[in-house]
Structure formats: structure tokens, C-alpha cells
Amino acid sequence: MLAKLTKRPSVGRCAVTGAVGLVLLGAGLPAAADVPPDLSRFYRQKVGWTACRGPDMPKDLQCGKVTVPLDYARPEAGTLDLALARYRATGPSRGSVLLNFGGPGGAGVTELALGRDDFIGLTEGYDVVSFDPRGVGRSSPVSCGDAAEKALEATGGGTTESDPQAVLGTLRETAAECAAHSGPVLPHIGTVNAARDLDVMRQALGDKKLNYLGFSYGTRLGAVYAAQFPGRVGRFVLDGVDTLTEPLAEQALAGAQGQQTALENFLTWCTRDIACPFGRDPRAARERVVRLVDSLDRDPVPADFGEEFSGQDLVGAIGQGLYSRDLWPSLERALALLLEDGDTRRVEAFGTGGVTLPVRNRNHGGLVNAEDVPLDNLPAALMAVNCADDPDRPSAGQVARDLARLRARFEKASPVFGRYRLTQTLMCYGRPEGTDFIREKVKDVDTPRMLLVGTRGDPATPYRWTVETAERLGSSAVVLDNRGEGHTGYGSSKCVRRKIEDFLLYGSLPRNGSSCGSEPDPQD
Numbered sequence: 001m002l003a004k005l006t007k008r009p010s011v012g013r014c015a016v017t018g019a020v021g022l023v024l025l026g027a028g029l030p031a032a033a034d035v036p037p038d039l040s041r042f043y044r045q046k047v048g049w050t051a052c053r054g055p056d057m058p059k060d061l062q063c064g065k066v067t068v069p070l071d072y073a074r075p076e077a078g079t080l081d082l083a084l085a086r087y088r089a090t091g092p093s094r095g096s097v098l099l100n101f102g103g104p105g106g107a108g109v110t111e112l113a114l115g116r117d118d119f120i121g122l123t124e125g126y127d128v129v130s131f132d133p134r135g136v137g138r139s140s141p142v143s144c145g146d147a148a149e150k151a152l153e154a155t156g157g158g159t160t161e162s163d164p165q166a167v168l169g170t171l172r173e174t175a176a177e178c179a180a181h182s183g184p185v186l187p188h189i190g191t192v193n194a195a196r197d198l199d200v201m202r203q204a205l206g207d208k209k210l211n212y213l214g215f216s217y218g219t220r221l222g223a224v225y226a227a228q229f230p231g232r233v234g235r236f237v238l239d240g241v242d243t244l245t246e247p248l249a250e251q252a253l254a255g256a257q258g259q260q261t262a263l264e265n266f267l268t269w270c271t272r273d274i275a276c277p278f279g280r281d282p283r284a285a286r287e288r289v290v291r292l293v294d295s296l297d298r299d300p301v302p303a304d305f306g307e308e309f310s311g312q313d314l315v316g317a318i319g320q321g322l323y324s325r326d327l328w329p330s331l332e333r334a335l336a337l338l339l340e341d342g343d344t345r346r347v348e349a350f351g352t353g354g355v356t357l358p359v360r361n362r363n364h365g366g367l368v369n370a371e372d373v374p375l376d377n378l379p380a381a382l383m384a385v386n387c388a389d390d391p392d393r394p395s396a397g398q399v400a401r402d403l404a405r406l407r408a409r410f411e412k413a414s415p416v417f418g419r420y421r422l423t424q425t426l427m428c429y430g431r432p433e434g435t436d437f438i439r440e441k442v443k444d445v446d447t448p449r450m451l452l453v454g455t456r457g458d459p460a461t462p463y464r465w466t467v468e469t470a471e472r473l474g475s476s477a478v479v480l481d482n483r484g485e486g487h488t489g490y491g492s493s494k495c496v497r498r499k500i501e502d503f504l505l506y507g508s509l510p511r512n513g514s515s516c517g518s519e520p521d522p523q524d
Helices: 037-043 108-114 116-124 147-156 164-188 191-204 217-228 248-270 282-298 311-321 325-341 345-352 377-388 396-413 418-426 437-441 463-473 494-506
Strands: 021-024 045-048 061-069 079-087 096-100 127-131 210-215 233-239 450-457 477-485 514-516
Touching: 037 045, 037 061, 037 191, 045 061, 045 191, 061 108, 061 191, 079 108, 079 116, 079 191, 096 108, 096 191, 096 217, 108 116, 108 127, 116 127, 116 494, 147 164, 147 377, 147 418, 164 377, 164 396, 191 210, 191 217, 191 377, 191 437, 210 217, 210 494, 217 233, 217 437, 217 450, 217 463, 233 494, 248 282, 248 311, 248 325, 248 377, 248 396, 248 418, 282 311, 311 325, 311 345, 311 418, 325 345, 377 418, 396 418, 450 463, 450 494, 463 477, 477 494, 494 514
Parallel strands: 096 127, 096 210, 210 233, 233 450, 450 477, 477 514
Antiparallel strands: 021 045, 061 079, 079 127
């Protein structure tokens, strides 16, 4: 899931229109045994940096791009441009540290712009770089149009149990609409290709080793890179560790349970405030949230661009706002505006971070303008990557037979988030089978030691995933146990931040199994 590290939601995509270029140089090619010879032109490029332009872009943020093959098996078949951004090192530089903020579907350029103060300390030793992965943000963004809304309607209501074949038909139509809106990048999206893109970036940035800080889904990306390119791993930190083995349905159930717990914690906090829009009793507040979601699903309210705002739109927005306690005051105010004035704009900002309508992706691999990124890019990319990474595709008979049972399991896990999470799982139906590389090959990596951070109260990536992934990666994994709350530790724990920065900047690793205690909530 997308790690929200800043203290405010992304209220709009920043227009990043800096003129960028590539300078092709002849030095620094990888050995022929590492990459096929026909990839050499991608490994010769260097990034041309210019100032980022946009209404809210920090003045010291620079923008650039790299070009990667659309299909690494057939690099002559087309290319993609990937958007990059960086803050220059302010001290003696070790090169670059590359950041991925999670999702999958998080646009790194925007997140790095908004999160400047969170990461500026790393510029003491690095150029701090992030990027929009393939299919995300300005890098050939995928979209499903309004197909996801149709899937939510089909999987959550009365047709689910009475006519599962109708649900299957809707899911097949949804997959076709996603393909039609997304263009040629969709068959080549996924973590295996994104990790290969990371290696092209590493070379284009001039680094012999990749130094990396990945949050949430970004930990999966980092682990896949370590399996593909173990000899090029530098200082690696994986914070909010994702699973490498659990089927998508089990991941979604764990996410629904974690988000339900986070919602209950938020409502307990909210009801201490006289201004809480759900009243002063936590139990009654939980019931009121369920009624609000059901009411908006029955009768959506008008939103921007002539669209409607449904209960499932609200669920997605609340889920984003629960990732960090720092966001809770803003989420409370946004929900108050919705309940008291019918104003959806503040709460919508949590769910999308965008300002444009879904559009068909007609670009041919170049960067799109920030204002042309589809409104549904984050959820569309999340589904595309997760489906590409998951080899399980139950048959139509299995889905029809298990649908009612699955719905009951998800609703039990969370009366608020269950339906939303179930739909995310089912939307892989009708798509091509995903890779088994992550389950089968990402294990026992022969790399320098890397730091894995798990947070006990994480609503999106349960702590047990940190332990399981560390065991799977083998002796290279060093676990830091963060006994706090929230999704990931770097943005919420001073102790975790210090240990991560000590490792990245100075190479000082904590002892395997050491911990950071919970810290006082500044809102209390």
C-alpha cells in the first residue's frame, strides 16, 4: 500500500513540466553476462536534470527522465520514459539513494515534492531520487475509466449471490476496459519489470550499486531487485515490509482487518474531540460510519467533474487517511465537511490525489503532462501490478462457487473495508495470469545485509510479514521491530528514522531483532 509520510494529503497533482533530456555516453556498460547486448543503449544513458516547474514544486527539486524498454524480451518493440525527481546532495555524496513510496501506484515525483522535509536529512550523503514507475503518474499512466465502479456494484450487492455469472461477466468487461484505457504498457507492468527499470536508473544515475529506501509495496520491489541483481545491492532499507508469498485474497483480508482496526482507533481518537462529526461515543461512531457508507452507495452525492461520490469512494479515501496519525486531524475535518455541508472535495483528495478525469492512454511511451494523469491512476495501477505479480487465476467455476463465502469472510474482517478489498481481489479475474517469479525465486538472496523495518500497529502490512519476509530473504535480512502505530516507521518514529539514516548515511546497522519503543502521540 501507498506509504503516506507527509503530514498533509496530496490535494492535487503538481504539474511537473521541466524540460528534460538524455545524454548518451559510452562508458559504464554492464557486463555482457548481466544483461543482453541489445539492452546496451539503455545502459549508456545519463539523466539530464533541470528545475521542476509547477505551482507547488520546491525550488531545489530537479526533474529528469530515463528511457526503458517496453518489453525487456523485445527491446526493439518500443520504449517508455520514466519521470524522475531529485534533491541534490548538500554534503559529500555517496551517489544516489532511490526512494519508492509504495502503492503499488504511488507517483514518486509528487510524493518527493510534498515530502521534502521528511527526506532532506538524507541529502547529507546522497542525491535523494524518486520516480514514477511504469504505468504510474507521468510514466504512461494506466486507467480503467469507470470500470472499477461497475465492478464494485457487481460484487457488493444483491446480484452477488443470486447470479454469480453476471458478476463474472462484469469482471471480464472490467478487465477489457482497463486494457482499452491503459494502452500498450499494461501487459508489461509489474514488479519484475519495474525492478529491471531500477537497474537502468542506477546506471543512468552513475552508481555502481543501488542504494534504496522502499516503503510498503516498495519493499516488494526492493526484494525483487535484490533477487535479480544481488551483486548491485548497496545499502537497502525496506520499511513496512510486504509479503512475498501470500495469495492476493489473503493479502486483501489482512489489509481489511488492519484498516478496520485503524478506523476504530481513529474513531476512538476523534470522539474525544467535541468537533468530531460522528459524536462522542466510539461504538456509535463506528455504526454511523457503516450507515454513511451504505447510504452513499444507495444514493451517491454529486462530486467534481460531474461525477458521483459513492460509499466505496468514501471507503477508499478513509483508507488513505488512516495510514498515519499525522493525517487524522485533516481526515476529521474532511469528514465533517462531507457530513455537515455535503462537500466531497476534501475527502476526495485523500482517495485520489488527482484532479483529472479518466482518459484513454494514447501516448506512445513519452511522459504525459501532469494535468493529463487519470484520476483513477493510483487504484488502476495498484490492481495492474498486484495482478501481474500474482500467478493465481481461479476458474469461472471456482469464483462462482466461492463468491458468497468470500464475501462473508471479507465482511466479517471489516464491515467498512471488506467489500472494497474483495473487489480488488476479484478484479484480477479476466486478466492474464501473473508471474510466479516472486513466490518461487525471491528467496535466500546473496547480498550485503539489508535493514527490514516492521511496525507492530501497521494497518496495511502486518508485522508478521516482516518476520516471514526476513526468513525468506535469508541471512542478509536484519529486522528492526518498531513497537508503534501507523503504516511504516520512518515517518512516525524518531527512533526508526535515526536507525534508518544511520545505516544509509554511515553504514551502521542495528542488531538483528532490536526494537524501537512506541512514542507519545503528539495529538493526545
